[in-house]
Amino acid sequence: MLIMAWPPFRKKNHNSFEMIHRFSGWSAVAVIWAQTVLSVRDQQRVTSGETLGGALVRSPLIWMLVTITVSIALSWFWLREVPVDAEILSSHAIRLHFDYAVPVNGSFARLSERPLLEWHSFATIAAPEAVNGHPRGYSMVVSRAGDWTSRQIGRPPTKLWTRGVPTCGVMRITPLFNRLVLIGTGSGIGPLLGHIQMAPCPVRLVWSTPSPEQTFGKGIVDAVYKGDPDAIIHDTKVLGRPDMVKLAWDTYQNFGAEAVCIIANEKITKKVVYGMESRGIPAFGAIWDS
Template sequence: MTPSPITSTGPSTGTTTPSIHSDKGGNEKQIEAVTERAVLPEQLGSELSRQVRHKYASSYRKIFAAIFTVNCAVFVALMVKSNGNPNSRDVGSAASANLMGSILFRQEEFVNLWYEIFTCVPHSWPLYIRKRLAKVFHYGGCHSGAGTAAVVWYLLYTVLATKEWIEEPLTDVLVNMITSWVLVSMFLIILTSAHPNLRRRFHDYFEAFHRFAGWTALSTFWVHNIFSARVTARQLDMSLGAVLVSSPNFWFICVSTSCTIASWSRLRHRTVYPEKLSNHATRLHFKYRGMAPFYGLKISDKPLTEWHAFATIPDTDPESGKIVGFSVVVSNAGDWTKEQIAKSHERKLWVRGAPLHGLLYTSKLFRRIVVVATGSGIGPCLSLLFAGITPRRVFWSTREPLGTYGPQVVAEVKRADPNAVIWNTHERGYPDIVREVYQLVHESNAEAVFIISNPKVTEKVVYGMTTRGVPAYGAIFDS
């Protein structure tokens, strides 16, 4: 079958073809690409070792386990220190510290800071260090690990608070116990709804539970903290203010509350200018601010019930070339996206929080990469392609790329990689994607692979590359 005019396939002649890419300063670099067909190597290790190392022992789970191990060590230390009868204030402080840590890893500026720290190393550092630093996007393990630990600590605190009320049934102690049980109930609702299986199956309900139970817990936390301080003030014969300012709980909850306020205080109703690409996709343009590459934003038309995260693409002025706005590509993947595609008129949508770095920002750590996208996954990749920082090859598999996403999107891909492989699945069927991606790695001598796709294809490519010794990174769906 003759390939379409926009489809590029790797030649098998054994010759070399120079590929031109621009660096961050706009200077062109020529990279000699080896073009003979590569033989896909055998996977490393046994089936069991591959499953354990590359599937079950993910960085996300390692981080989760590390946080839980630290908390277990602290629990043992408290038990030893108190001869098996831990102080409720110490337990409460441990719970509050974990809760603060969990919320911090959902605060945009804090997360961006971690990205900046992990990606600031030079390319002269060994690859085995850089490929591990690139896994900073697994920070969700910190959020869930600290959150789960907070629930366990608070359950223990509530048991101790109930014991104190039984021993001393005063009003302040009673309120302290009741608010503790309310907090534990809210935390258990959040924890249960966040289980990956339930989250995927009932995502809209998960968002509602997570948000409203979280707000209820935060409000109750303040009431609980004040009454708990009153109990302590009476026991130690101190003023309420002195107890509060000397309590770690008070400062932990101040930080947690500030993080929540910081995000929601930036809730804005912004005008959006749609550019309908096809019946399957649309591009939403925002003009209220410029947006540098490698950022994402949350968008909604129902801010209290659901939010949708999209990677932003800088929009430039055709004459000056300056960034004057940004856009997001939306494809048909559910009721909300279908509704946005159907609306072709100018309107307003809600945006919240600060722009957030994502997976593709870590591509800066590598000298050369291969970018893989399927379908609308090309949307987030356009920001990376626009940045032009890292030399890259592109593999994009989709149905009717020109008809679905329009000539401008295709042109942006070809501009970033003149030899991009744009695989039209309508003409050629589905590719052997692991083999095709490895071919591009072989041609360009890339150090890493980045993929934006659905969970099934992402896992297939990441597993197929990492088990052959090629660092590969794809979005995780349980963070």
């Protein structure tokens, strides 16, 4: 467990890391249960003729173990298979629509085809009302970034497993500010789209991606411009890769924002957050294997 938790191993072998931690953790809890029951039985034999059941009920160790076990099992009580309305955007991306919940902006949900073996987290785009034939609930933009995502694009699912409830992520901080610059690259538009469509404050979007309409569809591009008519969409296929720090700095100054939020890959996220903070600007991005 310790070796697989080392960031270089975890990043390259995430599914193995997840399975080893899950099954090893459960095995450890089972061993502690066995040790505790045997220990209480031995003490009960020494002290009095009390039954094993009575001794277990009186043992604080047992109640601590019950609390730990229930805490571990709690999210699995919410395990369920839900229907999916899949919308193919391109050979690179797909949008998955769900109708079982309407989450708050800035949250994410976990999906799986094999609940015991692997889970994948994606940001939610809330849909308080049915739109374009898709149900009330929420959606996710999933781009090709590995075997699992490629499989969803190649064979659009009709059902997937979900566990727990949508959980708040880094973008949940947006209501703390009066004016914000939102920066995204590629499929980072997914976590940002909900904040553009139902912005808690004036926002300015900077989105850098290759061929946005061909990759993510006209619907998402139209939704971006509807939420922020002055959004900056930088097509890297046409304009080349931008200096994201300079672009963030210029947009921050021109828009008169209070902070910058970014959803991108690890390298760009750290570069932009450092570039903004070194200029005294509050900047927020995801934490990578902290």
